[in-house]
Amino acid sequence: MTRQPITPGNNTFCSNETPRRSSIMPMAPRASQYGIAPELVKKRLAEYPEMTSLMVKDLFDDTPAVIYPGEGGLEAVRAAAEKALAGVDMSMIKPGQSVNVLASHHGFTLLGGEPYAELLRVVRDVIVARTGVQDIRLRAGVGLRFRETEEYIKRYKLDVHYKNKARGIAPIDEGIAIKTEIGTLYGIKAVYDADWIIHVHNSDVREVHFHRQVDRAVKPFGMSYARIETRSTYHWNMGPRGANFTARAIFDSEFVQSKYAFTAFLSMSPSGVVGVRAENDLYLLNDQLTVEGLQYYGKIMTLLGEVDECIVGLDFPCPVPYVFAAGVIYANFVGANADLFDLDQGLPPYTWYTEAFYGKNGKPLIEGFAPVNPAIKMVVHNYAWGGYPSAFFSEQIPTVVVGQEQAELLNADPQNLQYMQYSVVANALDDAMHFAYKAAKTDKVLIFDGAMGGINVSDSLAALLVEKAPLISARVDKELMPKWLKQRGVTGL
Amino acid sequence: MKLISVKPVVDKVKCIGCGICAKVCPSLAISLVDKKALVNEQDCRGCGGCNQRCPVYAITMEKLEKPYTVAVAIDDLPYEQIDALCRKARLNPEQIICYCTATRAEEVAAAILKGAKSPEDISRLTGVRMGCKVECIQPMLRLLQAAGITPVPPDGYQWYGLTPTVWDIPEAVKAKYAKRGFYFDEDIKLLDKVADAKAKGGNS
Numbered sequence: 292m293t294r295q296p297i298t299p300g301n302n303t304f305c306s307n308e309t310p311r312r313s314s315i316m317p318m319a320p321r322a323s324q325y326g327i328a329p330e331l332v333k334k335r336l337a338e339y340p341e342m343t344s345l346m347v348k349d350l351f352d353d354t355p356a357v358i359y360p361g362e363g364g365l366e367a368v369r370a371a372a373e374k375a376l377a378g379v380d381m382s383m384i385k386p387g388q389s390v391n392v393l394a395s396h397h398g399f400t401l402l403g404g405e406p407y408a409e410l411l412r413v414v415r416d417v418i419v420a421r422t423g424v425q426d427i428r429l430r431a432g433v434g435l436r437f438r439e440t441e442e443y444i445k446r447y448k449l450d451v452h453y454k455n456k457a458r459g460i461a462p463i464d465e466g467i468a469i470k471t472e473i474g475t476l477y478g479i480k481a482v483y484d485a486d487w488i489i490h491v492h493n494s495d496v497r498e499v500h501f502h503r504q505v506d507r508a509v510k511p512f513g514m515s516y517a518r519i520e521t522r523s524t525y526h527w528n529m530g531p532r533g534a535n536f537t538a539r540a541i542f543d544s545e546f547v548q549s550k551y552a553f554t555a556f557l558s559m560s561p562s563g564v565v566g567v568r569a570e571n572d573l574y575l576l577n578d579q580l581t582v583e584g585l586q587y588y589g590k591i592m593t594l595l596g597e598v599d600e601c602i603v604g605l606d607f608p609c610p611v612p613y614v615f616a617a618g619v620i621y622a623n624f625v626g627a628n629a630d631l632f633d634l635d636q637g638l639p640p641y642t643w644y645t646e647a648f649y650g651k652n653g654k655p656l657i658e659g660f661a662p663v664n665p666a667i668k669m670v671v672h673n674y675a676w677g678g679y680p681s682a683f684f685s686e687q688i689p690t691v692v693v694g695q696e697q698a699e700l701l702n703a704d705p706q707n708l709q710y711m712q713y714s715v716v717a718n719a720l721d722d723a724m725h726f727a728y729k730a731a732k733t734d735k736v737l738i739f740d741g742a743m744g745g746i747n748v749s750d751s752l753a754a755l756l757v758e759k760a761p762l763i764s765a766r767v768d769k770e771l772m773p774k775w776l777k778q779r780g781v782t783g784l
Numbered sequence: 785m786k787l788i789s790v791k792p793v794v795d796k797v798k799c800i801g802c803g804i805c806a807k808v809c810p811s812l813a814i815s816l817v818d819k820k821a822l823v824n825e826q827d828c829r830g831c832g833g834c835n836q837r838c839p840v841y842a843i844t845m846e847k848l849e850k851p852y853t854v855a856v857a858i859d860d861l862p863y864e865q866i867d868a869l870c871r872k873a874r875l876n877p878e879q880i881i882c883y884c885t886a887t888r889a890e891e892v893a894a895a896i897l898k899g900a901k902s903p904e905d906i907s908r909l910t911g912v913r914m915g916c917k918v919e920c921i922q923p924m925l926r927l928l929q930a931a932g933i934t935p936v937p938p939d940g941y942q943w944y945g946l947t948p949t950v951w952d953i954p955e956a957v958k959a960k961y962a963k964r965g966f967y968f969d970e971d972i973k974l975l976d977k978v979a980d981a982k983a984k985g986g987n988s
Contacts, residue, residue, distance in 0.1 A: 435916045437836035462918050463808045463833055465941045472957055474948035505965035520947050523922035527881075528949040530971025536953075536961070634965055637974050643883060643919070648978050650878040651888065656981045680883040680916060703847070705831050706884045706915040708787050780963035 310349075314342040314747045317740035318403055321608040325436050326676040327697050334720045336604040336673055336738045337747045345753055346745040347562040347617050350760040351590050357563030359406050360743050368406045368564060372413035372555065375569035379553045381421045384487050389426040390418060390552070391485035392453075395515040396433045398493045398557060399443040400609050402743055406564050407493060408447035410557050414491055415453060429457035430482055432515030435706060436610070436678035437461035466518040469547065471540035477518035478541060488550045490573065493557040494580045496588045497613070499623050499631040500642040501525075502535045504584050505779060508556065508577035512547065513538030531644045532634055542573065556580065560587035561618030562744045578781045585775050589632060591617050591746075593771065594756060594763045596627040596664075600733040601752055602724075603670045603688075606740035610679035611672070611710075612641075614739035617746040621739045625684065628664040630771070634778040640664060646683045663687045668731035671723045672697070672714070677704035685713040689730070691723040692716050785855035786885040786911020790830040790845045794821045798842035805834035805843060807940030810917055811907045829854065829907060829914040854911045856895040867983065869893040873923070873930035874951070874979045881923040884915020890983075892927050902928070902935040903943055922947060950975065 314337040320329035336342065348354040358367040384390060392414055398407030415427050429449055431440035440459035444450050450457045460481050467480040482488065492511055502510050513525050513535065525537045541547055554576055555569040565587070570576040595616075605621060607614040612622035623631060626640040638645050638660040650656045670690040677700055684690070690713065692698050698716045701707045717723035728734065736749035748756065776782060792805075792814075801819035806812075813827035814834060821834070821843070835843045858866060863877075870877040870889045877890035887910055895909045903924045907913045913920050925946045928935055937944055950972055958968050 435918060437833075461837060463837065463941060465807075466944055468944065473953050475945070476947055477944050503965070518944070519918040519921050520944055523919050524947040524949075526919050527922045527926075528947060530950050530968070530975055532965075532967035533950050533953075533971045536966050536968075539961075634967060637967070637970060646883060647880045648876075649880070650876075650983070656876055656878060656983075657977050680919075682886065683883070703790060703845075705790070708789070708884070708915070709886060779965040 311750070311753075312344045312346070312745075314338075315344045315742035315745055317606060317742050317747070318608070320674060323442055323608065323676065324438060325610070325678040326608055326674070327694065327700055331694060331696050332674045335740065336606050336671070336720070336736070337740060337742070339724070341734070341749050342736065342738065342747055343750050343753050344742060344745045344747050345756060347560075347591060350594065350756060351764050353764070354562055355560050355565050355587065357560065357565055357744075359402060359564040361563070365405055365409045368409045368557075368567065369413050371567040372410050372569075373417060375567040376414070376417045376555060379569045380571050381418065381552065383552055384418065384422040384424055386423050388424055388487065389428070389485035390424055390487045390489060391428050391430050391482060392489045392491055393482060393511070393516055394429060394431040394440070394491050395511050396431065396436070396439045396443065397495070397497060399440070399447070400613070400741070401493060401495055401557070401559065402563060404443065404447060407557055408443070408449060410555060410567060411449060411491055412452050414489060414555055418489070426485075427453065427456065428485060429453040431457070431459050432479070432482070432511065433459060433461055434515065434679065436676075437463070439678070462517060462519045462522055466520070469541055469544050471544045473536075473540050476524060476537060476541050477520040478516055478547075479518055482516045483546070483550055486550070487552040488547075489552055490554040491556075492554070493559050494584060495559040495618060496584045497620055499592070500626050500639045503532060503634060504581060504632055504775070505532075505634070506535045506539050506577060507584055508554070508573060508580045509538040509542050510535055511538070512542040513540075517541065526643045531638055531642055558583065559618070561591045581779055581781050582776065585632060585772060588618055589771060589775065590764055590767045592619050592623060592627065592631065593767055594760055595619055595624055595737070596630070597759045597763060598627070598666045598735070598737065598752065598755065600666050600668055600731075601735040601737045602727045602731050602733060603667050604673055604736060604738040604740070605670060605675040606673045606738055607675065609676055611675045611681040611684055612679060614675050615741055616737060616739045624737070624739070625663050625667065625688075628666065629661050632771070632775045641683070668733055669727045671720070671727050673720050673723070677701050677707045680706045682707060682709040682713065685710050690714040691726055693720050693723050694718070785853060785887055785891065786829060786914055787851055787853050788830045788911070789848055789851040790832070791825055791828055791848055792823050792832070792834050792843045793846050794823060795842045795844070796820050798840050800840055800842070802839060804837050804839060808833045808837050808942065809940070810904065810913045810942055812904045812938060812942070827908055829911050831914040831917050833917050854909060856891050856898065856909050858890050858894045861894055861897055865897055866890050866893045869897065869927065869930055871979055873926040874949075874975065875923060875926065876978050876981055876983065878983045879978065882912035882915065882920040885911050887912045889923065889927065892924060896927055896931045896933070901933055904938065
């Protein structure tokens with residue numbers, strides 16, 4: 292293994308005509324109680340000369356056009372949202388009534404967060420214009436960082452736009468029992484304390500290991516809008532392919548249906564915002580987004596499963612499993628040695644069910660489930676937050692954490708008390724990479740830094756991905772998509 | 785088992801006495817005295833839920849001078865009892881039930897066999913539900929149920945109750961969604977296989 296950076300210029304990868312690009316500078320570190328102070332992030336992985344970028348469109352020529360990032364900026368998102376919402380029936384919302392606009396944290400991590408924030412602004416503006424109601428509240432749910440959306444509400448001035456009626460909500464807040472066709476589940480009371488609810492989300496596939504792209508559009512009803520009892524049901528009581536039914540059960544309940552008005556989604560692809568979709572019928576939208584999610588993300592996820600060996604760099608302001616590259620989160624790359632969209636495969640290499648099923652001797656309690664992706668030889672944790680139980684990752688994969696401050700942050704995080712037990716600390720990113728190259732014995736690097744429109748990788752990995760992409764594209768089109776669609780009972784658009 | 789390394793400190797000037805910290809505390813370590821939050825450090829397990837929900841940011845988490853560990857031993861009980869309780873709850877005794885603390889079902893079962901009667905008791909004894917505060921409430925309640933214990937929810941938002949499992953889903957519901965990507969029966973087989981698997985032992 293020798294590193295031979297390709298110098299910028301007219302180079303191409305292999306015999307393919309894909310030009311070599313500079314790496315894409317990722318989003319700057321964010322000030323947050325869940326991560327280290329931005330000034331402590333001294334260097335980004337994308338800064339190394341041996342790193343390059345691949346645009347998703349260069350890998351797959353059927354990648355959809357995006358409206359953001361793009362020349363139209365946020366105005367394009369606003370225009371698309373207004374157009375989509377124009378087709379939605381809002382006549383059920385009467386003057387004097389109250390409306391809760393429901394949001395979730397994840398949208399604010401996409402493309403700097405502004406597109407999702409803009410959609411939330413437009414939704415309010417259009418409701419006011421169409422119905423005349425003024426009592427419109429923003430209720431922004433979270434994952435396991437209970438003040439995360441509080442931070443976003445302030446960052447994007449949504450409290451101002453929502454006339455001081457914006458608040459973060461958490462799964463330990465006061466709950467409300469919801470009778471469903473499988474029994475009683477629990478929602479967060481503040482989600483449902485208005486006459487009407489509006490579901491505003493995004494179609495980025497994100498946790499495919501959990502929802503398996505089944506009812507993706509419905510998921511927040513069982514997660515960010517739900518109490519701990521429901522979320523625990525999802526992750527403990529239902530199984531790895533039945534989990535997301537908790538969301539459907541809640542959404543279908545008489546109680547939720549009595550309050551539900553409509554849905555608006557930021558339609559995402561690995562290269563950016565494709566558009567905005569809005570519907571009264573959530574299941575119609577759900578079917579559309581199921582297909583689009585498989586189409587838009589299926590190829591890049593399958594392609595990353597072809598990586599034979601690499602060092603992974605974590606370099607984005609969110610918890611370890613959620614840092615992402617070309618729309619694929621690190622947790623899904625940890626399971627990329629299996630087809631996470633294939634529902635015939637019961638237990639992904641990483642999901643909480645899988646994590647639970649490792650016995651005291653460190654081996655699976657049952658035969659027949661895949662280990663974590665053996666292509667990941669080492670992880671360089673340059674910048675990622677706490678606030679999500681992540682010790683499984685450092686226990687399974689050699690991990691170098693950059694900076695003592697970051698190690699201390701994780702040690703003080705009640706969700707990550709064991710993360711550093713399995714990690715080593717490097718003083719600086721240069722030291723971490725030096726160690727990683729020597730120990731991992733590969734020059735292939737895959738960076739999860741949320742780069743917009745593409746993916747930052749080493750030259751060596753870029754060559755592999757460019758070479759494999761056409762074969763993967765054909766395989767997904769001809770073999771995998773028909774199977775994935777059939778398993779979900781939906782047809783192509 | 786959990787290492788307790790931090791504790792909440794209440795700023796009495798900022799505290800408005802709303803009591804939300806007490807209502808969300810999984811170990812019932814907070815009470816209101818003279819309309820101010822008071823933390824019982826003996827019961828606190830450092831989850832930070834109070835810090836995360838205080839509406840006026842009156843609670844900060846500070847490092848303990850002497851961190852300590854809470855754990856329930858399993859080797860002073862007949863393992864058959866632990867094993868039987870876990871399997872009755874459809875859990876393998878060796879499976880992890882708290883991802884934040886990597887606590888296994890056997891330790892929670894041991895806590896129950898030694899007298900824990902509620903999720904709060906279990907949390908104080910083992911430290912489970914003291915990380916994310918979310919995900920492990922159902923396996924805790926399932927183990928209590930398997931032991932014949934029906935705990936009463938505290939007077940707050942700590943937890944409300946048991947919820948359905950995949951084994952409870954009516955056949956009519958399964959049939960209704962059979963072609964929508966939910967593999968209930970296959971998941972039941974998988975979960976049963978894990979629950980029935982022989983414990984492998986070794987050091988945790």
